[in-house]
Amino acid sequence: MAPFAVLALASSALLAPALTRQQLEAFIASRQREIVSELVELVAIPNTAADTENARANASLVREMLRHRGLRTELLETDANPIVFGEWKAPGATRTLLLYSHYDGLGVDPKAWKQASPYAAILRDGRLEDGGKELPGPKTRASYQPEWRLYGRSVAHAKAHIVGLCAALDTLKASGVQPTSNLRVVIDGEESSGSPSLLSAIPRHRDKLGADLMLVLDGQAHPSGRPTLTFGARGWLLLELTVYGPKLPLHSGHYGNWAPNPGMRLAQLLASMKDAEGQVLVQGFYEGVVPVSPEEQAMMDAVPDDPARLMKLFGFAQPERPSLSLQQALQLPSLNVRGLSSAYVGPEARNVIPDRAVAALDVRLVKETPAGPIAEKIRAHVRAQGFHVVESEPDDETRARHPLIAKLVLRGATEAHRTSPLLPESRRVVEAVRSMLGEPPVLLRTTGGTVPITPFIQAMGFPAILLPTTNFDSNQQTENENLRLGHLFTGIVTLAAVLAMP
């Protein structure tokens, strides 16, 4: 028994199931072609946020899809791409849910895709990497197997979630069940650039955006494939650290041992930040992080992670912090060297003492370790190693004065958010899903990743839960993005359960 089942069951009295999983699945089975076709048509419109004309075409189609389900819709104009807004009033409902997703997606490098166009979705009878073969006519199959995959940009991130929401509404209607909550739907067109327009829409549209609970329809379900609810996301703090050598690359023969080597000094500086067990040594880095409660620990212990399988898949023999489980590791802020550069390696390498060495760092933040103080602690750490810290290229005078110079530049920050899984709203959602699916969902106290929607959640101040329903191997950030159809179909059931929760 998963220990968290105790927590979920405690609130089961709240639920009066009006429909069964079998009912919903039968309806979905009868509508597979329409569901997949709607997704293929939505994917057909290119959707980078910068392509404003197509962004508007996406918004129009999404609006039409929602209108077709009986929602009152409008486009909320912003400084950039419009937000699609939809509203549905549930008779007698005292609770409002805000359902969020987005229609924009990342750019594509068509050459890297194994299909004619990333926007002309194709169907395969399995995973490309496992030899999945293309099946003709993705919109005209007689039936669709759960293991089949649709390939195309944004099939998973996040157009599957938009289509899944529409299908969930259809499913409820066909079952004669109405949503039990007032619904507000917000479909963003700027997620890939951090949803700035959504944040700036708050002052103008606060009355439309308020809710008792936000559900973020985006992201990937747990690798186990089980329905997943996520109560938080880590933030990020992006930093770039540059250590200086001579003003120009110098001949490593004529000056080696004499001119300072920035690569070595950067290495020494980075090495000072973490011990051999992966513990960050920056003073105060973990300050404020409190131990998780026993209930939360039980929830984390119940997550069906399979570290041995992941390590085999990823090809490493030991985690960075061997004493922590994956879920424990994600509860802590991390410090990651995401890139290094200094002159050249490989055939282009030249015998120089480079003029600089650069490290791109990302810190994943947790709720207790906000970006500003962490950046300050890292700056203090660099100073404590003897470096003069600058924010722009050092001039001659600075170079003449300081033996060790490091430039530390902030490249961006998004805070973490976390909603307690112990809140009544949280328990209600968990129980709705558990009861409908007949098994406990995977409950993540936080995902390790960062969601751009966090500043909006924080500005609005409501609790928020992520309902990630696509497959974890969807390649959502890169080429050959794909959606396992079984995940789409189960996601519809999951979402219907939440829409119909008591």
Place this chain on the structure above:
Amino acid sequence: MAPFAVLALASSALLAPALTRQQLEAFIASRQREIVSELVELVAIPNTAADTENARANASLVREMLRHRGLRTELLETDANPIVFGEWKAPGATRTLLLYSHYDGLGVDPKAWKQASPYAAILRDGRLEDGGKELPGPKTRASYQPEWRLYGRSVAHAKAHIVGLCAALDTLKASGVQPTSNLRVVIDGEESSGSPSLLSAIPRHRDKLGADLMLVLDGQAHPSGRPTLTFGARGWLLLELTVYGPKLPLHSGHYGNWAPNPGMRLAQLLASMKDAEGQVLVQGFYEGVVPVSPEEQAMMDAVPDDPARLMKLFGFAQPERPSLSLQQALQLPSLNVRGLSSAYVGPEARNVIPDRAVAALDVRLVKETPAGPIAEKIRAHVRAQGFHVVESEPDDETRARHPLIAKLVLRGATEAHRTSPLLPESRRVVEAVRSMLGEPPVLLRTTGGTVPITPFIQAMGFPAILLPTTNFDSNQQTENENLRLGHLFTGIVTLAAVLAMP
């Protein structure tokens, strides 16, 4: 008084000067146009080693230049470009000098050059960076000022030395003085690829290549501008070190704190190799290095280095090893991070745990620290830090077995050489130059750089002295290579002094 003057004067009795600096300079002044024109014509033939047709055209012209000075010449055919060989027998001479230079040069990126073609040499009335203006007609000036500079590929490295040798022979002839040594001239066409053909020519042409002393006509004089004699060169050992993370870049949110970060581990590994004072910590790295003798120390102390000027020019406040002078630093092997790479930095940086981090290293070797043992010591050091060391990409089994994996690949090695400045031949050359120029030359126990000719010197087993005569700011490895004419003219005097030494 420069302490080494004592050493030089001790052997002054050997010299019976037959001509004066004034005599030589007057003749050179009368022949400036011919000297510069010959260099412009030689530079006009493109000379990358890979361009075999033009390489042969260079060889033919160089052969003709030597033949014109009365040398018996031939082309020594090799597996690649021919070696130009010339010989002159001095009546009654008991000593044979081997004079080495090369006609090949590095490739060019014409776009980076501030002239129509790198092979169409132009004249400027000063240094390009100081606003030097182009002067029309490099081959037709009435006179040539020492501060003027000729710009073109190989004007300095090393065609100036070939033309300088020819002019030195002309100068002696015009002065009615004959060289006092038998001369053998070897002009290489493969220097830029490490002179493999010269090495392989030894078995076939050993009788032509033997000598009592080799003079390497190549390289840059000391930045002070004073005539320079160099008794050794450091070698190099090029290594590439790769530290592995997951098989593919992983999402730094989903796996940060859990999947091992190769950038941090590489940083920790590199940091373990050097202390904060620049001392290499690899066990046995300095083994065998003996203190320099008092005479050599005096010679090093007399080198007119200007570290304050260099540090200002290069923009750093303190040398890597503050306790060592530049000359002291060059007597020791160095360990330099010449490049770093892991995923991306700057705008391309992505939030990944990279799959690998790579450091390109170069070790500058000294005579007492040959390449093989140093490579083994570095390998042992990496092992001692807990890494499993491989020589090719680790397979799944290796990844599953070892938490820390590093690939260490040897990318090339050239040993150091050093001829004692205390040998009679060395003293004789020093005294010839000192006596002719009226001031002590700069004597470098070793240059910090590496010369590809070292394996040839070692194979032949003769003492070798480098006579670098071009300006130190010649950009000889890059675009806008240039030759200060004053250096060319003084180089001719220097070389004539050596050719006429008793």
